[in-house]
């Protein structure tokens with residue numbers, strides 16, 4: 001069933017309340033927050049800052065080391081907040097995490113605007 005825009009706003013509000021200290025926006029559906037991203041107990045999340053906003057002043061790649069029993073979207077987001085991830089360019093929406101090819105522990109952040 002399609003969600004009404006009211007339900008949609010409600011969801012955004014709930015996610016916002018779940019992560020009040022986030023210095024980025026979360027564009028992951030509430031239903032997907034408990035999805036397990038890796039069966040491992042430790043991964044590295046890499047953020048390249050390679051969008052056009054950083055064309056003239058390169059920002060160096062950040063690596064976030066995430067360790068836990070159940071690496072869900074929610075858990076990873078809470079760890080990224082703890083470790084100080086900030087997305088302050090035009091691309092501040094985290095849409096998910098995906099595994100880097102040829103590596104089983106490195107992940108990249110899927111970012112949208």
Ligand SMILES: [Zn+2]
Nearest residue numbers: 051053089091
């Ligand atoms: Zn950007």
